[in-house]
Amino acid sequence: MKITNIDVTLRDGGYRNNFNFSLDYAKSHARLSAEAGFDWVEIAYRNGSFSQTPNLGLTGRGDNDFIQAMSREIGAERVALILHPKNISAPDLPEMYAAGARLVRIILPPHNYESGLAFIRQAREIGFTVGTNFARITQWPARRIAEVASAATDAGAEVVYLADSNGSMSPSQAISMTTLIQSLTGQPIGLHTHNNLGLALANTIAGVDAGATWVDSSLQGMGKGPGNLIAEQWLAYLERTNLAAAQKLNLGALLELADQLLAAVPQSQPSLPLPDLVLGHYDLSVEHRKAILGRHSEAIATARSLSGAK
Amino acid sequence: MKITNIDVTLRDGGYRNNFNFSLDYAKSHARLSAEAGFDWVEIAYRNGSFSQTPNLGLTGRGDNDFIQAMSREIGAERVALILHPKNISAPDLPEMYAAGARLVRIILPPHNYESGLAFIRQAREIGFTVGTNFARITQWPARRIAEVASAATDAGAEVVYLADSNGSMSPSQAISMTTLIQSLTGQPIGLHTHNNLGLALANTIAGVDAGATWVDSSLQGMGKGPGNLIAEQWLAYLERTNLAAAQKLNLGALLELADQLLAAVPQSQPSLPLPDLVLGHYDLSVEHRKAILGRHSEAIATARSLSGAK
Secondary structure, three states: OOOEEEEOHHHHOHHHHOOOOOHHHHHHHHHHHHHHOOOEEEEEEOOOOOOOOOOOOHHHHOOHHHHHHHHHHHOHHHEEEEEOHHHOOOOHHHHHHHHOOOEEEEEOOOOOOHHHHHHHHHHHHHOOEEEEEEOOHHHOOHHHHHHHHHHHHHHOOOEEEEEOOOOOOOHHHHHHHHHHHHHHHOOOEEEEOEOOOOOHHHHHHHHHHOOOOEEEEEHHHOOOOOOEOEHHHHHHHHHHHOHHHHOOOOHHHHHHHHHHHHHHOHHHOOOOOHHHHHHHHOOOOHHHHHHHOOOHHHHHHHHHHHHHHO | OOOEEEEOHHHHOHHHHOOOOOHHHHHHHHHHHHHHOOOEEEEEEOOOOOOOOOOOOHHHHOOHHHHHHHHHHHOHHHEEEEEOHHHOOOOHHHHHHHHOOOEEEEEOOOOOOHHHHHHHHHHHHHOOEEEEEEOOHHHOOHHHHHHHHHHHHHHOOOEEEEEOOOOOOOHHHHHHHHHHHHHHHOOOEEEEOEOOOOOHHHHHHHHHHOOOOEEEEEHHHOOOOOOEOEHHHHHHHHHHHOHHHHOOOOHHHHHHHHHHHHHHOHHHOOOOOHHHHHHHHOOOOHHHHHHHOOOHHHHHHHHHHHHHHO
């Protein structure tokens, strides 16, 4: 089955360097990413992530001139952005399209998502390929996911993304959530997995076996906390198991890109931060990281108290 | 289902530091490992690994006095060693047992394994719990595995370990190999997975779902190349999904042990070496690493030529 791959390194990886990628690096990254076989390169958030931070870099703002530069580099048909409805207003989507973006993913919250639906409608009218993303999916009751996914589909969302932001999903949950939302909406399902528990690849394989057809990954897994599904591992798996995908992948270019990222962006170095494993294990969002941040002994104390409290 | 967990950090992790763990570290590691809930701590190879290297450290030799010290630390019922038949002679197994080891795993090659069978018989007579390990399982024809597993079982092996030494196994292979060897031998099946392709956890979950009941893992995944199944991730998964295992696990002690390892042994730092991903992708053993070792550009060139050659 055809898998649509999105490279989220520049966007989700931005949590590691406050989105401060240089324009030259971003252009070179996107070029190699396209050569490696990614269908879309998610170049940025539009106007910031969920919680606004100061000195936000290039890929945290998604300004028009950045979109233009990236679109000239790899062509509009590969340029994607993601956004929180609360961060944009009516002129944003037309400007993004005019600047040369063709995929937009609109993140819907579990409640008060109506403004997001309006932007989904607007994006479809403009001509975008439109996706909707649900964050921290493990914390949503199934009926919430069902309601919001149905509303988003009715509004025009063409792909429904399940994002395991806490990295606490299990393969069996990936299967059941994919099956639930796909049966309900009849739409393509996307998976965005994190590695707090090292399950990003296991969850993606399970979800794709259950019918998911869109997948986010990032080079070296560079992303929030312990990071995203590792692109080098995921595309290698696809190349070995999925003929449709294999035909368009270039693992040489992928390794070259990984090498370039490691050399250019120190924050891309893989690690297994123990506090994030605790977050994933107890399905806690990143806001709780402060409680177990810093010296591992604190994480251990927290883990022990949490274990004891069970 | 009860899962028997073996901590292979001191042994397989030794490939990162030529087995040079200090006795103090090894004792402290084993103590916390037992507290964390590991059933067995594999403390060493006996008389070296497959290819002999100079200046082999404590956990590469498995001398009698080291076994005695570790056995005094955690009790004989938790002390395991692994060995290649070509490295030992008749006195070794009795000495190991007398020194205080109770689990021995004997690695059988796909051909000329008869001497290994003799040691399996001897170990059982002495009173060891005896396992047999097949290395580089992905390179064995199924009929070889079937023949050697049957012979090992007849000789007295109580658990048959499938070791994906090249880290190139897929979850579907883990399921089929586990099913094949378990149906054939009726014995418990063990899994030893590597992370060249990031599939160690996915393969272990798939194999355990298919009936495997013994699992190797190491702290921070410290092991040959990109390393083994990561114990922190595997035991966390078990704790969340397997009641029988959860009851005896202490994730706080596990995190403390990971913290201690990272502080004491720099070679335990996780990484995603791209040459090893190429090895795993093309099911090449570590001897081929030289061809793609060093600067990543060489790995890229190799990957490209291999891709082109397909």
